[in-house]
Amino acid sequence: xxxxxxxQISQGLEAGDFTSVEITQHFLDRIEALDxxxxxxxxxxxxxxxxxxxxxxxxxxxxxxxxxxxxTGVPFAHKDxxxxxxxxxxxxxxxxxxxxxxxxxxxxxxxxxxxxxxxxKTNMDEFAMGSSNETSYFGGVKNxxxxxxxxxxSSGGSAAAVAARLVPAATATDTGGSIRQPAALCGxxxxxxxxxxxxxxxxxAFASSLDQAGPMxxxxxxxxxxxxxxxSFDEKDSTSIDQAVPDYTATLSDNIKGKIIGLPKEYFPExxxxxxxxxxxxxxxEFEKLGCTIKxxxxxxxxxxxxxxxxxxxxxCSANLSRMDGVRFxxxxxxxxxxxxxxxxxxxxxxxxxxxxRIMIGTYALSTGFYDxxxxxxxxxxxxxxxxxxxxxxxxxxxxxxxSPTPAFKAGEKTxxxxxxxxxxAFTIATNLAGLPGMSIPAxxxxxxxVGLQIIGNYWQEAGxxxxxxxxxxxxxxxxxxxxxxx
Amino acid sequence: xxxxxxxxxxxxxxxxxxSKIFSGSSxxxxxxxxxxxxxVDLGLPGVLPVFNAEALAMAVKFGCAIGADVxxxxxxxxxNYFYPDSPKGYQTTQLHHPxxxxxxxxxxxxxxxxxxxxxxxxxxxxxxxxxLHEDFQGMTGxxxxxxxxxxxxxxxxxxxxNAKEAVAYFxxxxxxxxxxxICDGDLSQGSMRCDCNxxxxxxxxxEFGTRxxxxxxxxxxxxxxxxxxxxxxxxxILEDGGVITQETRLFDANKMETRSMxxxxxxxxxxxxxxxxxxPIVIDDDYIAAITDTLPELPDAKKQRFMxxxxxxxYDARVLTATRELATYFEETAEKCGDFKLAAxxxxxxxxxxxxxxxxxxQGCPIxxxxxxxxxxxxxxxxxxxxxxxxxxxxxxxxxxxxKKGDDVDALIDSLGLKQVSDSGAIEGIVDxxxxxxxxxxxxxxxxxxxxxxxxxxxxxxxxxxxxxxSANPGMVNKVLKQKLDEKC
Numbered sequence: 008x009x010x011x012x013x014x015q016i017s018q019g020l021e022a023g024d025f026t027s028v029e030i031t032q033h034f035l036d037r038i039e040a041l042d043x044x045x046x047x048x049x050x051x052x053x054x055x056x057x058x059x060x061x062x063x064x065x066x067x068x069x070x071x072x073x074x075x076x077x078x079t080g081v082p083f084a085h086k087d088x089x090x091x092x093x094x095x096x097x098x099x100x101x102x103x104x105x106x107x108x109x110x111x112x113x114x115x116x117x118x119x120x121x122x123x124x125x126x127x128k129t130n131m132d133e134f135a136m137g138s139s140n141e142t143s144y145f146g147g148v149k150n151x152x153x154x155x156x157x158x159x160x161s162s163g164g165s166a167a168a169v170a171a172r173l174v175p176a177a178t179a180t181d182t183g184g185s186i187r188q189p190a191a192l193c194g195x196x197x198x199x200x201x202x203x204x205x206x207x208x209x210x211x212a213f214a215s216s217l218d219q220a221g222p223m224x225x226x227x228x229x230x231x232x233x234x235x236x237x238x239s240f241d242e243k244d245s246t247s248i249d250q251a252v253p254d255y256t257a258t259l260s261d262n263i264k265g266k267i268i269g270l271p272k273e274y275f276p277e278x279x280x281x282x283x284x285x286x287x288x289x290x291x292x293e294f295e296k297l298g299c300t301i302k303x304x305x306x307x308x309x310x311x312x313x314x315x316x317x318x319x320x321x322x323x324c325s326a327n328l329s330r331m332d333g334v335r336f337x338x339x340x341x342x343x344x345x346x347x348x349x350x351x352x353x354x355x356x357x358x359x360x361x362x363x364x365r366i367m368i369g370t371y372a373l374s375t376g377f378y379d380x381x382x383x384x385x386x387x388x389x390x391x392x393x394x395x396x397x398x399x400x401x402x403x404x405x406x407x408x409x410x411s412p413t414p415a416f417k418a419g420e421k422t423x424x425x426x427x428x429x430x431x432x433a434f435t436i437a438t439n440l441a442g443l444p445g446m447s448i449p450a451x452x453x454x455x456x457x458v459g460l461q462i463i464g465n466y467w468q469e470a471g472x473x474x475x476x477x478x479x480x481x482x483x484x485x486x487x488x489x490x491x492x493x494x
Numbered sequence: 495x496x497x498x499x500x501x502x503x504x505x506x507x508x509x510x511x512x513s514k515i516f517s518g519s520s521x522x523x524x525x526x527x528x529x530x531x532x533x534v535d536l537g538l539p540g541v542l543p544v545f546n547a548e549a550l551a552m553a554v555k556f557g558c559a560i561g562a563d564v565x566x567x568x569x570x571x572x573x574n575y576f577y578p579d580s581p582k583g584y585q586t587t588q589l590h591h592p593x594x595x596x597x598x599x600x601x602x603x604x605x606x607x608x609x610x611x612x613x614x615x616x617x618x619x620x621x622x623x624x625x626l627h628e629d630f631q632g633m634t635g636x637x638x639x640x641x642x643x644x645x646x647x648x649x650x651x652x653x654x655x656n657a658k659e660a661v662a663y664f665x666x667x668x669x670x671x672x673x674x675x676i677c678d679g680d681l682s683q684g685s686m687r688c689d690c691n692x693x694x695x696x697x698x699x700x701e702f703g704t705r706x707x708x709x710x711x712x713x714x715x716x717x718x719x720x721x722x723x724x725x726x727x728x729x730x731i732l733e734d735g736g737v738i739t740q741e742t743r744l745f746d747a748n749k750m751e752t753r754s755m756x757x758x759x760x761x762x763x764x765x766x767x768x769x770x771x772x773x774p775i776v777i778d779d780d781y782i783a784a785i786t787d788t789l790p791e792l793p794d795a796k797k798q799r800f801m802x803x804x805x806x807x808x809y810d811a812r813v814l815t816a817t818r819e820l821a822t823y824f825e826e827t828a829e830k831c832g833d834f835k836l837a838a839x840x841x842x843x844x845x846x847x848x849x850x851x852x853x854x855x856x857q858g859c860p861i862x863x864x865x866x867x868x869x870x871x872x873x874x875x876x877x878x879x880x881x882x883x884x885x886x887x888x889x890x891x892x893x894x895x896x897x898k899k900g901d902d903v904d905a906l907i908d909s910l911g912l913k914q915v916s917d918s919g920a921i922e923g924i925v926d927x928x929x930x931x932x933x934x935x936x937x938x939x940x941x942x943x944x945x946x947x948x949x950x951x952x953x954x955x956x957x958x959x960x961x962x963x964x965s966a967n968p969g970m971v972n973k974v975l976k977q978k979l980d981e982k983c
Contacts, residue, residue, distance in 0.1 A: 090540040103539065110533055112540060209540040215770035244542050245772050323770055326572050329583020330537040334636065337539075346634075350576055373574070373765035382767055 008033045009172040010489070013229035016175055017077045020070065027070070027080025031063035031124050034082050038126065038173045048149045050158075050168035052087045053095045054127035066122045078121035078236055084177040086165050087128035088135055089115050089220075090209040098211045099133040099143040099161075102331045102338045102357030112209020113241045114178060114220050121236055129177055130164030133359045134328065135185055135213040137161050138431035141422055142361040149418075150193060151490040152456055156415040159189030159431075165223040166193040172493055176233055179223040182213050183316055184411070184435025186221045187447035191410035191459020194449045196476065196486060197223050198230050201466050202442035203248030206241030212327040214320035215246070217439040226486050227448065227476035231255035234469060250467060258470045259477040264298030266475060267403040273309035274408030274434055274461075282453045287409045290450035290460045290483070294407075297478055302403055306395040311388045312437040313429055318372045318385035319440070324362075325369030331357060364425065393441040400465045405475060408434055410447040410459030434461060444469050448476045449485035457485070495733070496697040499725055500705070501660045502652035503717075504689040505667050506645050507677040508621065509552045515620050515644035516543030516586065516772075523683050527626070531638035535623075537581030542771050545570075549644040550775060552676035553593045553618050554785045556646060559674055559792055560613055562597025564782050570618075570769040575762050578636050579623035587647075589766045592617030593775065594646075599670065600794060601662040606808055611663050612651040619645050640684075646676075652691065652702065657721035661714050664688055665816070668714075669793045673818040687712050692724045694732060703728075704738040708745050708752055720745035724752050796821055804834035813842060819856045823863045830867020833874055840870055844887055861890045868903040876967055877904075882912035914967040918974065921958075921966055925974050928957045929982075940983050951975055 008030060011019060019025055035056050042048050059082070066080030090096050090108035092115075097103045111119065118125065132142040140148040140163025150158040151171040158167040162179035166189035169177055179186040181199035190197025198221045205220040212218060222233030235256065240249040268291065275284055295301055333339035333353025340352035358366070372381035399406060411431055421428045438445035443463055450460035464472040480486050514521055517534035534541045557564040569591040572584040594616035602608050621643040626635035648667060654660045668686060671677040678685050693705035706728070708720045723745075728738055743752040791799075793815045800811040814824045820841075828837035845866065849859060869886050872878045878886060886907055893899060899906050907913055915921060929936055932954070939950050951972065958971045 090538075096539070098539070106539065108538065108540065110538075208542050211539045212771075243544060245544055246542075246770075322767060325765075326574055326582075326584050326767070329574060329576065330539065330581060332576060332578075332583060334578050335536060335538075335581060346578065370765065373767050375763050375765075378765075378767070 009037055009175075011175065012226050013081065013083070013175040013224060013232055014226070017081050017232065020080045021075070021077075027063040027066040027082075027124060028060060030080070031059050031082050031126070034126055034174055035059060041171060042168070042173055046154075048151060048154075048167045048171050048173070049146050050130055050148050050164040050171065050173060051084070051127045052097055052099070052130050052143075052145045052164070055094055055125065058094070059124050059126045062122070062124045066124060069122050076121050077232065078118065078123045080122060080124060082124045082126050082174060083118070083233075084126050084129050084165065084168055084174045085115060086162055086177065086179050087131055088180050088211050089178060090211065091115050091125070091128065094128065096128065096211070097145065098135070099131040099145060100357065100359065100362070101144040102354075103211075103336075104144065104338060106337050108209070110209065113206035113239065113243060114237050115209060117236050117239055123236070126174055129162070129168050132161035132163065132185075133362050134211070134324070135161040135180060135182055135218075136324070136361050136365055138184070138188055138428050139416070139418070139421065140164065140189075141418065142359055144359060147418055150415045151493060152194065153415065155417055156456070157192070157418050159192035159411070159415065161185040162189050162197075162223060166190055166195055166197070169193070169195055169223050169225060170490060170493075172489065176222060176224040176229055178220060178233075178237065180210060180218055180220050181435075181439065181445075182217045182219075182320060183439050184432035186223060187435050187445055187459065187461060188411045188431060190223060190447040191461075192415040192457065194457030194485070194488060194490070195223055195225055196227050196230050196446070196448050197221065198234065198446040198469065198472070199438065199444060200234065200238065200469050201248075201444045202439075203246055204250070204444075204467075204469065205237045206239055206244045206247045208241055208243040208247075212323075214323040215327060216323060217316075217320060219439070227473050227480055228256065228259055230446070231259055231473045231477070234473070253470050255470050255473050258474050261474050262298075263294075263475045263478045266294075266299045266405065268294055268299050268301050269304035269399050269403030269406045270301060271304050271306040271309065271399070271406060271408060273306050279409065279412060280453070283409055283413065283458060286451040286453055286458045287407075287460055290479070290485075291407055293479055293483060294475065297482065299475075304399040304403055304406065306392075306399060306406075306437065308388065308391045308395050309437055312392060312440060313433060315385040315388035315392070315440060316432075316436045317368065317429060318381045319389070321365040321369030322372045322382050323369070325366045325373065328358075328362070328366060333357070361425070389440045392437050396437070396441050396443055396463075396465075404464075405468075405472065406463040408461050410434060410461040414453050414456035414458055438463055442466070444472060446472050446476060448479065449488070451485055497694045497729055497732070498697045498699075499655055500652045500693045500695060500702055501654035501656070501721060502691040503650045503654070503660060503663060504691070505648040505664065506621075506687045506689075507648065507667070507671050508685045509549050509644040509646060509676055510678050511546055511548040511552065511644050513546055513548075514642035515546050515549045515618065517642055519642065521643050525639055527635070527637035528639060531623075531641060535581065535638050535642045537583075543586065543769075545772060545775065546644065549618060550593070550777070551785060552644075552674075553616065553646050554777065554782060555674050555676055555789065556616060556648075556671065557594035557597065558782065558786045558789055559670055560597035560599050562613060562616070563595035564777070565591060565593055565595055566777055567591060568593040568617075568775045570772045570775075571766045572769045574765045577622070577625075578634060579625045579638070579641065581623065581638060581641055585620060585622065586769055586772070587619035588617035591774070599663070599666050601659065601666045602812055603658065603662055606812075609659065611653050611659075614649045614651050616646045616648045619647060621645050652693075657718045657725070660690065660721055661718045664717050665714055666793075669815075669817055673790060673792050675790070675818075679817075681712050681714070684712060688717055690717060690721050690724070692721055692728065693738070694725065694728045703732075704740050706738065706740065706752070707742045709742050709755065711745055716745060716747055719747065719750065720752060723750055727752060793818075793821070800834065804828070806834060806838055810838045810842060814838060817856070823856050823859065826863035827867040827870065830864055831870035831874060833870065836870050836874060837867065840866065844884065848887075848891055860893065861887070865890055865903055872903065872907060876914060876916050876969070878907055878912050879914055879968060882907075882914065885910060885912055911965070913965065915962055915965045916967040916970055918970065921962075921970050921974050922978075924958050924961050924966065925954075925971070925978055928954060928961055929978060932957065936979070936982065939979055947979075951979070954979070
């Protein structure tokens with residue numbers, strides 16, 4: 008049952024093959040058996056069986072009353088960055104280890120309206136800062152393909168849960184690659200939409216101008232079904248954009264013949280592992296067989312992405328995380344002596360190392376005397392990066408390359424080397440800086456570990472990206488493969 | 495050495511919007527702590543600000559009113575600092591691109607002379623909450639009802655040269671924002687607060703001296719006092735050869751001193767940067783034109799009109815237009831009675847005295863402008879005497895709320911028996927009786943030198959008024975008496 012895709016579950020519910028209560032119970036049992044016990048994946052921070060079964064029952068009743076949607080009764084999970092009314096929302100941090108929001112994020116609300124059944128909240132790097140899920144206060148997450156390896160991050164819990172078939176799909180967020188890189192490392196389909204596509208209201212901010220929600224699924228078809236619900240214009244988010252939401256499932260089968268695919272030479276650098284490069288190129292050649300044209304393009308400012316990102320994202324986070332001050336919610340130190348002590352110890356104890364590192368980098372970058380040299384310059388680089396993409400999209404329909412420079416690495420391998428960790432996102436960060444949509448789909452394996460193919464589209468081209476990804480998945484089976492022992 | 499004082503003011507005016515600048519919470523004052531604080535005002539994780547268009551309209555209205563450049567693109571910045579009443583750990587404000595650019599206002603000094611003071615800028619920002627240090631033993635309470643109340647911060651050029659000019663400027667700003675209806679102007683509730691930047695320099699020196707900033711002064715009187723004591727403090731230091739430390743200071747009205755706030759305000763680096771949660775505010779000429787069309791008559795224009803069209807003196811016109819409420823009250827009174835000068839005399843005389851004596855402002859005035867106007871109309875048409883009017887005024891002032899007598903001033907005059915006898919026949923009758931009953935005084939009058947007679951009329955007037963129980967119109971009594979007595983000579 009757990010091998011069913013999201014789309015198949017939706018169809019099964021509609022056909023009456025099983026009830027929502029049955030399928031929900033099935034996944035809850037799997038989570039219980041495989042995730043929470045010692046040696047489990049640890050992909051969930053919070054599991055909410057009572058709520059899930061209550062919602063499943065309500066969904067079955069709704070279906071019986073004849074007003075079910077495609078999503079009614081379908082189980083899934085939320086990344087623990089989305090505020091859920093009455094349910095613990097930690098953002099992977101000790102700081103919010105006791106935070107129960109009194110409201111739902113807009114994305115959460117969108118699923119609720121459909122009668123979808125949320126099973127719990129998935130693990131993540133603390134405040135979405137990390138590429139391996141190792142910065143989570145609630146412990147690392149194991150990659151279902153190799154439990155000694157990390158699942159990627161920051162949406163590592165969502166990725167591991169979907170890869171391990173603990174849920175058919177999960178929400179995720181991506182600030183510099185946090186959907187696409189874990190999708191790649193766990194053999195999944197992950198999509199970061201155009202900035203402004205999904206509401207950020209209720210999604211705990213890391214870097215406001217870069218954060219965007221998106222789906223983590225096994226197939227492009229499922230990602231389309233997810234994106235249909237996640238997308239919405241929201242008056243509560245001033246940066247959400249009032250752009251019509253198409254039915255992303257409607258164009259999946261469109262013919263992709265004649266589409267032009269650009270390969271940026273900067274995404275295939277000389278030091279890229281040859282096996283990685285070969286696997287990605289082999290996948291891209293499938294598009295040629297489907298009638299697409301391949302063309303080399305250049306994104307000359309790619310090398311500036313990481314430096315610019317590590318100014319902008321920390322700068323924004325340094326302010327965004329100031330509200331975690333121990334005053335109104337979250338962790339508060341014992342017996343503060345005075346206000347300064349309250350702030351220093353509450354934050355000192357509540358935040359982990361990586362979060363502190365980024366707050367300090369951001370604070371430094373915004374300081375008097377450095378602002379122009381860092382923040383203003385980084386904003387100029389964002390413009391250059393966007394211009395690179397616009398020049399490329401004048402010639403091609405989509406840009407492709409590897410999602411990450413390596414497959415999943417071993418836990419602990421890069422934890423002492425933040426810069427090596429930051430390089431994990433070398434190919435994904437530029438799209439966030441430009442606000443463009445990017446996605447990762449399974450492209451094959453290196454050393455028995457999944458490798459992701461990244462597809463970058465022009466603004467609002469999610470439907471087209473899902474279309475070509477779906478067509479690729481019609482002629483390949485990478486997305487159907489499961490980690491050993493999962494089937 | 496002779497010193498020149500340099501003063502610049504930063505005025506914070508709370509905008510009279512129904513809801514907060516970035517949330518839908520009410521801005522009403524005085525509710526129970528934290529009952530007007532939404533998720534956004536509390537700064538909960540995940541919430542986002544949405545800019546209130548009403549605040550924009552009010553800020554633009556202000557810009558138009560002071561003839562300022564209204565910026566078509568303005569940007570919100572985050573000003574980062576930690577304090578418990580600042581729930582997000584930053585204040586959303588406008589640093590580099592304020593909504594209102596350079597403008598100017600004219601201030602009038604006590605001697606009637608005017609000066610133009612340039613306004614550097616005015617920007618939108620959110621107010622902070624309040625820290626409550628009382629009532630919580632060893633702890634501090636936080637009330638976030640005020641957090642997120644929209645403010646405009648109005649920054650003047652350092653062009654004022656003494657405390658009186660600063661007060662005149664503050665008063666003028668108060669008058670403008672209340673005329674515009676964008677701020678209730680209630681200083682006692684913190685609706686308008688003023689930071690005073692003060693420095694001294696040797697007279698003739700171009701370069702500014704080191705300034706201090708006196709924070710949050712909240713009355714006109716305190717502004718004058720705070721600046722004056724600060725000037726004295728700085729002068730003493732400078733004349734002793736000392737240097738002024740640039741710092742923020744607090745005015746203590748009880749001790750009549752300013753003192754350093756350094757302990758709390760550790761040299762902050764606010765790390766301003768554009769708020770990524772809010773889009774730049776973009777407006778066009780049509781928007782500005784539409785706002786301009788809604789501008790009411792402003793104090794300067796109203797004052798000029800009172801002088802030009804109604805013949806009021808500059809002083810009267812200035813006093814009567816000082817606040818929107820007073821001007822409105824006066825205008826309504828004047829229109830009701832049809833005599834601006836008489837209305838001005840009553841509003842600035844009897845009414846102001848009564849308001850001062852009872853310590854109420856014009857909004858709390860127990861006499862409606864309509865009743866005062868109706869009463870003045872009865873003076874004008876000789877129904878009541880000036881003296882009688884004072885009794886009517888007192889009666890109107892002391893009416894209980896809801897007392898129906900206040901609905902009809904004429905009936906009130908009747909019931910008080912203050913209606914003057916202005917009927918010439920009736921007065922002639924009384925005069926004839928008085929003359930007949932005082933034959934010897936009449937004889938004296940006739941035999942007196944003509945230039946002495948004027949003084950002697952007073953006796954007969956008194957007798958006539960007494961005979962009429964004070965109801966005879968004194969003007970007519972005089973006229974009739976003179977006529978009758980002269981006939982006898």
